Each structure stands twice: as structure tokens, then as C-alpha cells.
Amino acid sequence: MPKLVLTYFDLDGSRGEVARLAMHLAGIAFEDKRIAGKDWPALRDSTPFQSLPVLEVDGKVIAQSNTINRYLGKLAGLYPKDDWQAARVDEVMDAVEDIIIMIGTTFALEGEAKKKAREALAAGSIAHFLRQFEARLKAGGGEWFVENRLTVADLKCYLLVRWLKSGLLDHIPADIVDKHAPLLAKHLERVENHPAIAAYYAGRRK
Ligand SMILES: N[C@@H](CCC(=O)N[C@@H](CS)C(=O)NCC(=O)O)C(=O)O
Numbered sequence: 001m002p003k004l005v006l007t008y009f010d011l012d013g014s015r016g017e018v019a020r021l022a023m024h025l026a027g028i029a030f031e032d033k034r035i036a037g038k039d040w041p042a043l044r045d046s047t048p049f050q051s052l053p054v055l056e057v058d059g060k061v062i063a064q065s066n067t068i069n070r071y072l073g074k075l076a077g078l079y080p081k082d083d084w085q086a087a088r089v090d091e092v093m094d095a096v097e098d099i100i101i102m103i104g105t106t107f108a109l110e111g112e113a114k115k116k117a118r119e120a121l122a123a124g125s126i127a128h129f130l131r132q133f134e135a136r137l138k139a140g141g142g143e144w145f146v147e148n149r150l151t152v153a154d155l156k157c158y159l160l161v162r163w164l165k166s167g168l169l170d171h172i173p174a175d176i177v178d179k180h181a182p183l184l185a186k187h188l189e190r191v192e193n194h195p196a197i198a199a200y201y202a203g204r205r206k
Pocket residue numbers: 014015016044050051052053063064065066097
């Protein structure tokens with residue numbers, strides 16, 4: 001196994017968290033380098049695309065979260081070997097990324113402008129994407145997206161759903177997932193109750 005160092009912000013979610021969960025699930029040793037917001041400006045230009053996460057593999061650096069998720073998914077046995085199943089995993093991960101970007105654009109807005117943009121997103125793209133994810137989960141058998149087992153697609157979607165249901169996003173109703181994609185709400189519980197994931201977050205709370 002190569003020497004792995006994952007650099008991401010010091011938060012238990014968002015773009016760097018799939019990589020952490022995948023490595024914990026597979027019992028792969030890695031350095032979990034967590035960056036405080038105040039230290040980011042000094043680090044920014046030393047990263048390949050002025051963003052995190054980045055992964056060092058035996059001293060070589062690779063960026064872009066879904067690229068990292070695929071690479072680690074392969075190391076962790078959480079990514080299909082079959083090209084078509086792999087494409088189905090990629091489709092979910094890239095669509096989740098699209099939604100994260102759409103929500104991200106609203107963070108710079110304030111007051112009524114933010115409210116309008118978030119409400120439009122909730123009624124439009126978020127609802128639509130959730131229904132599409134639900135359909136893919138159903139097509140995969142209802143429990144996991146592909147191959148009847150947990151893959152990095154499940155981790156990526158789980159983190160989005162957890163964020164949407166958290167109530168932390170003003171003007172995006174916390175019941176949006178239950179309303180449009182009840183199978184995804186159950187999927188969140190399935191991932192959260194996975195013994196390795198439950199143990200990981202129990203450890204993080206200590
Ligand atoms: N396409 C990139 C986007 C990375 C990205 O925007 N990361 C955010 C954190 S989730 C970041 O580094 N923000 C700090 C900044 O843009 O200055 C990926 O998927 O890794």
C-alpha cells in the first residue's frame with residue numbers, strides 16, 4: 001500500500017469526507033491532514049487547482065475530489081471493476097458534485113436574494129436530482145447504487161443527503177429528501193449504520 005496523506009479542511013463532511021470514509025472502511029492507513037480556515041490562504045497556491053482536497057500518494061500529489069474518490073475507491077475495493085458499473089458510480093458522484101456547486105453559488109448571496117435562489121433550487125434542480133438519484137437507487141435494487149454493495153457513490157450521495165437533511169441550509173426545507181426521495185432517506189440510515197462508519201463517527205465525537 002502506498003503512503004497516503006489526505007489534506008482537507010477540518011470538517012467532517014463535504015468534498016474530502018468520501019476519501020476519509022473509504023479509507024476507514026477498508027482499514028487503509030493514512031495521514032488525515034486537517035487544515036484550519038485561517039491557514040488556507042497561505043496554502044492555496046501550493047495546491048494544483050487552488051482547492052482541497054488533495055491526496056499525496058508516495059509523495060506525488062493528485063487533486064479533484066471525484067478523481068481521488070475513484071482512485072481510493074479502487075484501493076479500498078469500493079469501486080466496480082466492470083466499466084459499465086463504474087460509469088454508473090461516476091454518474092452519481094458527478095451529479096452530486098453538480099448540486100454541491102449549485103448550492104455553493106448561493107453562499108455569497110444575502111437576504112432576499114439568497115432566499116429566492118435557494119427556494120428556486122429546492123423546488124427545481126435539487127428536487128429533480130433527488131428524484132434521479134432515487135430512480136438509480138431503485139434500479140440498483142433499492143439498497144445500494146450498484147452491485148448490491150456499498151461503493152464510493154453511496155458515500156458521496158450519503159454526505160449530500162446528510163447535508164440537505166441537516167437543516168443547516170436556510171431556505172432549503174430539511175424534509176426535502178423525505179418528500180422527493182424516501183429511498184434516499186433510508187439509504188442515509190443504511191450508510192450511517194454501517195458498522196465501520198458508525199464506529200468512525202462515534203470515535204470522532206469523543
Ligand atoms: N472540483 C474541485 C472543487 C474543490 C473545491 O472547491 N474545494 C473547496 C472546499 S470543498 C475549496 O477548496 N474551497 C476553498 C477555496 O476555493 O478557496 C473538487 O472536486 O475537488
